[in-house]
Amino acid sequence: MTSGPDYDERLAVPLRWWAQGTMLVAALWLTVVVAVPGPTAWVVTAVALGLLALALFWYGDARVVVRDGWFQAGRARIEAEHVGTVAALDAEQTRLVSGRDADARAYLLLRPYLHRAVRVEVVDPADPTPYWLVSSRHPEALADALTALPRGR
Template structure:
């Protein structure tokens, strides 16, 4: 039986200022419409825009990072831990550099512009052309610690020198 206990969990929620700014944008749109179209139409369009805004911001902020005993899930992607190499914690300048001028087009990216820090996770799968994953995180030190601990535990369990067999 495989344990699925989460060693780490983070949701990349949209910050409150985005909600405020976009709500004010819709309110501005309502002000422009209320003088140009019938009131009921202005309210109807505004309601539809608010529903769409809520759905879009919620969907964009729903990306999750989860480390279990066997897997790393980052957004819609997942990878078994035994394929992970070292994880590097990135501060804002390093994150900006690796996501920009030093970027590798084959890397998997889970980036959010409102999160300035993250991790770079080396991929050690000879069949995977992806050199690394670059993942935004508000708690990169905790994420890196969870990944490094889980990956080393997984590799120790699958190492033939320890007599264990891979799952």
């Protein structure tokens, strides 16, 4: 039986990025319309706007899901029995764990516009990954969902 997700978050880019990208495309249009007469400027601008939208949707499409005994962060998945200690991190702790105190073997799903994260210890002896570090807008809720996962078979 499949239940609904215990936690589901899309790491969408902030509105600020959309506004800045739109201003960048507007500046491109202004330079091209002056340099190239006719509809070419509009075609170039439309292509640039389409590429911008595609890039922002793609980058912000990463999902963090806890459901049916599994934890999925981006394209990676781990079964609940391999999830160890879970800790919700504040901005400073996230900065340290993703920088100075980082382990190169860790799995990272970080977004620069999200300053908090959850550190999830991996307890699978066959997996060399010591932990996952996953950005979240609601790290406490994600940590609670991970802690509530049923362990063992």
